[in-house]
Amino acid sequence: MNPQLRSKYEVVIGIECHVQLATKTKLFCSCGNDARDAEPNTLVCEVCMGMPGALPVLNKHAVELALRLGIALNAEYKLPYHMKFDRKNYFYPDSPKGYQITQFDEPVVPNGFIEFPVDGKMTRIGITRAHLEGDAGKLTHPEGANYSLVDLNRAETPLVEIVSEPDMRSAAEAKAYAQELYNIVRYAAVSDANLYYGNMRFDVNVSVRPVGQAEFGTRSETKNLNSFKAIERAVEYEVRRQIVLVEGGDKVKQETRGWNDDKLETYSMRSKEDADEYRYFPEPDLPPIIVTKAMVTAAAAELSLLPADLRKQLATAKLPAAESEVLVADPVAAGIWHQVALENPAEARFALNWLIGDRIKLEETKQQPLAQSQITSLPLALVGSMVREGKLSSSNAKILLEHLWGDDTGANEVAAKLGLIQQSDEGELGKIIDSVLLEQAKIVDDYKSGNERAFGALVGAAMKASKGQGNPQLFTKLLKQKLS
Ligand SMILES: [Zn+2]
Numbered sequence: 001m002n003p004q005l006r007s008k009y010e011v012v013i014g015i016e017c018h019v020q021l022a023t024k025t026k027l028f029c030s031c032g033n034d035a036r037d038a039e040p041n042t043l044v045c046e047v048c049m050g051m052p053g054a055l056p057v058l059n060k061h062a063v064e065l066a067l068r069l070g071i072a073l074n075a076e077y078k079l080p081y082h083m084k085f086d087r088k089n090y091f092y093p094d095s096p097k098g099y100q101i102t103q104f105d106e107p108v109v110p111n112g113f114i115e116f117p118v119d120g121k122m123t124r125i126g127i128t129r130a131h132l133e134g135d136a137g138k139l140t141h142p143e144g145a146n147y148s149l150v151d152l153n154r155a156e157t158p159l160v161e162i163v164s165e166p167d168m169r170s171a172a173e174a175k176a177y178a179q180e181l182y183n184i185v186r187y188a189a190v191s192d193a194n195l196y197y198g199n200m201r202f203d204v205n206v207s208v209r210p211v212g213q214a215e216f217g218t219r220s221e222t223k224n225l226n227s228f229k230a231i232e233r234a235v236e237y238e239v240r241r242q243i244v245l246v247e248g249g250d251k252v253k254q255e256t257r258g259w260n261d262d263k264l265e266t267y268s269m270r271s272k273e274d275a276d277e278y279r280y281f282p283e284p285d286l287p288p289i290i291v292t293k294a295m296v297t298a299a300a301a302e303l304s305l306l307p308a309d310l311r312k313q314l315a316t317a318k319l320p321a322a323e324s325e326v327l328v329a330d331p332v333a334a335g336i337w338h339q340v341a342l343e344n345p346a347e348a349r350f351a352l353n354w355l356i357g358d359r360i361k362l363e364e365t366k367q368q369p370l371a372q373s374q375i376t377s378l379p380l381a382l383v384g385s386m387v388r389e390g391k392l393s394s395s396n397a398k399i400l401l402e403h404l405w406g407d408d409t410g411a412n413e414v415a416a417k418l419g420l421i422q423q424s425d426e427g428e429l430g431k432i433i434d435s436v437l438l439e440q441a442k443i444v445d446d447y448k449s450g451n452e453r454a455f456g457a458l459v460g461a462a463m464k465a466s467k468g469q470g471n472p473q474l475f476t477k478l479l480k481q482k483l484s
């Protein structure tokens with residue numbers, strides 16, 4: 001699109017994100033919550049099949065996880081806090097009750113915000129609310145058949161829907177917001193957060209308005225995006241489509257759209273129903289819940305580290321922002337780094353380099369994620385200190401950590417066993433240099449007659465004579481002394 005035309009418009013984006021909570025059972029019954037490998041309609045009972053007269057019983061753990069997420073989203077709880085459930089009435093074949101149990105005006109997360117960097121600049125996006133609700137079942141439409149199949153395994157799986165303020169102004173911000181929610185959900189450990197299995201799904205509301213206009217343009221909602229790239233592309237596509245419509249004198253229709261990942265375009269699904277058609281009313285089968293100080297304190301105690309805290313810690317350690325963000329996006333590595341930085345701040349830089357570098361290659365060769373290795377903050381800090389004290393060369397540190405990956409023997413023992421310890425005794429190294437100077441008299445003459453490169457050859461000879469275990473910095477220093 002012509003950049004001049006594009007710059008006449010401001011983009012307004014809000015995002016709704018469904019997060020499937022990692023509970024053992026569903027939201028209102030004791031059926032299993034993990035339907036991934038289950039045969040259709042095997043994880044069902046009277047309650048989640050919507051049988052008349054069956055009564056829901058609220059899953060306590062779902063409330064605890066939702067509260068924990070609320071605190072991670074900086075929700076401001078005025079305690080005691082009152083929350084309740086409501087019925088959202090609509091008919092759809094994958095929802096046999098004829099209504100959904102959700103939260104209308106007193107949600108589990110009243111408001112909040114998150115902060116994260118976009119192109120190196122901190123950006124704050126408001127969270128309007130987040131509510132608990134049961135998921136719908138799943139419909140499949142066999143090709144060529146004149147019927148559809150219903151699978152209720154997913155019905156009443158606990159979801160939290162996080163609704164943002166319409167605070168985002170670019171596709172890059174929308175993508176970064178979704179990535180930060182993904183970070184927070186994983187740090188807070190409230191969901192398996194598997195995007196492929198739809199544990200997190202994003203609906204993106206996009207509108208455009210002429211720069212300077214106060215009221216919002218009409219928005220479209222693109223549903224069920226489950227990759228960050230798709231969010232970015234769908235926003236860019238919608239912005240172009242809507243500007244072309246407005247410029248051509250047409251109106252943007254308020255509608256629900258889908259995303260075609262092959263054609264890289266959105267398509268119209270249905271015009272949007274108004275909220276008041278749902279005839280919300282308080283759920284008569286579930287009592288309201290008073291969120292107490294004890295409940296909030298208990299939920300907060302489960303949060304050990306959040307991305308925002310980690311960024312502050314990385315900045316205090318004066319580590320580069322770009323590399324730091326690679327670590328932030330990786331909760332397991334971030335947890336290990338956080339421990340190293342707390343207990344052994346001098347090794348923070350070494351730990352960061354290894355965690356975002358060699359460790360990723362090691363996961364590939366070992367075919368095992370970091371979480372299943374024996375590498376914790378302790379061996380990592382120990383190896384870092386051995387490098388810093390000159391006991392270990394950086395290349396030998398890499399070899400040592402590869403051995404420690406599946407071996408919890410101490411780093412010192414393994415390093416000694418493998419002969420990786422660097423010789424840093426000046427007396428011992430001095431003796432090696434004396435013999436090198438005698439044996440390589442011709443190279444010494446070369447150096448003395450002005451050939452600078454001969455110096456490197458002498459260091460190499462000393463390294464070889466020490467079987468690779470001499471400290472090269474010390475060899476250099478001693479050689480310079482002896483040759484001057
Ligand atoms: Zn059930």
